Amino acid sequence: MAAATLARRIGRSGVAVMKFKSPPVNSLSLEFLTEFSISLEKLENNRACRGVIITSALPKIFSSGLDITEMCGKSIEHYTEFWRAVQEMWLRLYGSNMVTVAAVNGSSPAGGCLIALSCDYRIMAENPKFSIGLNEAQLGIVAPFWFKDTFVNVVGHRIAERSLQLGSLHPAPEAHKLGLVDELVPEEKLMEKAAAVMAQWLALPDHARQLTKTMMRKAVLDRLVAHREEDIKNFISFVSKESIQKSLRMYMEMLKKKKS
Numbered sequence: 586m587a588a589a590t591l592a593r594r595i596g597r598s599g600v601a602v603m604k605f606k607s608p609p610v611n612s613l614s615l616e617f618l619t620e621f622s623i624s625l626e627k628l629e630n631n632r633a634c635r636g637v638i639i640t641s642a643l644p645k646i647f648s649s650g651l652d653i654t655e656m657c658g659k660s661i662e663h664y665t666e667f668w669r670a671v672q673e674m675w676l677r678l679y680g681s682n683m684v685t686v687a688a689v690n691g692s693s694p695a696g697g698c699l700i701a702l703s704c705d706y707r708i709m710a711e712n713p714k715f716s717i718g719l720n721e722a723q724l725g726i727v728a729p730f731w732f733k734d735t736f737v738n739v740v741g742h743r744i745a746e747r748s749l750q751l752g753s754l755h756p757a758p759e760a761h762k763l764g765l766v767d768e769l770v771p772e773e774k775l776m777e778k779a780a781a782v783m784a785q786w787l788a789l790p791d792h793a794r795q796l797t798k799t800m801m802r803k804a805v806l807d808r809l810v811a812h813r814e815e816d817i818k819n820f821i822s823f824v825s826k827e828s829i830q831k832s833l834r835m836y837m838e839m840l841k842k843k844k845s
């Protein structure tokens with residue numbers, strides 16, 4: 586696959602490093618999501634792999650979230666395939682038996698934030714220009730219930746409620762204060778720190794850690810599994826509305842204008 590190049594390396598420590606590399610901004614297209622899920626599945630099935638560090642190969646951007654062009658002016662069949670791929674990615678990452686560490690080396694709005702939230706631990710570069718959050722409301726769309734559940738499980742109900750309603754993108758220091766990221770480190774120390782955190786988590790017996798993780802996450806995962814088709818229908822009916830299409834088009838225009 587061409588668009589979402591994901592470098593993987595499993596060291597002797599049993600740790601893979603996955604680097605998002607889909608210029609210009611690592612947006613989560615159908616192709617990217619499919620490749621990401623396949624990569625996760627392969628690592629999950631590889632007994633030599635016990636943990637994965639997820640980061641970006643691009644400067645300043647971890648991931649710009651779902652590829653908005655995938656949600657604009659496409660067919661029902663396309664929306665169905667795209668949304669199933671988003672669900673699949675999350676089910677694999679949030680439900681992974683591996684230790685997952687996000688080394689967030691750039692901005693990470695919406696779907697990018699979901700990836701970080703789905704990991705076991707988040708370390709972010711301490712650059713106040715980098716921001717992270719579920720900003721869907723700013724686009725005139727609504728974060729699905731499982732984005733919200735994942736967010737609540739990390740920061741708690743009150744912080745999640747305020748942040749989601751306002752569609753806030755939190756600069757790194759604020760994200761740390763809110764508990765949205767676990768640690769801030771200078772950018773050049775990010776991978777070193779991620780490796781150290783990984784070693785700490787891998788020092789425990791896998792079975793005990795895995796069963797505990799399942800116990801903590803199962804209810805939220807089961808909720809999407811039980812309502813998967815309904816969630817796809819909701820997405821299609823929401824995104825097919827002309828008012829939503831208009832909001833998405835205006836947002837894309839705003840992004841383009843910002844450049845000129």
Ligand SMILES: CC/C=C\C/C=C\C/C=C\C/C=C/C(=O)SCCNC(=O)CCNC(=O)[C@H](O)C(C)(C)COP(=O)(O)OP(=O)(O)OC[C@H]1O[C@@H](n2cnc3c(N)ncnc32)[C@H](O)[C@@H]1OP(=O)(O)O
Pocket residue numbers: 609610612613646648649650651652653654692694695696697720721724726727728729819820823824837840841844
């Ligand atoms: C009832 C509810 C039922 C069901 C739920 C229904 C709906 C909910 C559906 C989905 C949830 C949505 C989740 C998402 O993830 S939506 C995506 C949100 N993402 C963003 O808001 C980020 C937007 N991008 C930015 O803010 C900046 O681009 C960024 C800070 C990431 C980088 O800035 P920089 O200045 O470095 O680059 P730009 O010049 O802005 O961008 C370069 C290039 O890339 C294009 N671009 C950027 N982001 C996206 C994107 N997410 N998708 C597609 N394209 C993107 C941008 O337009 C530029 O293009 P071009 O001008 O052609 O070079």
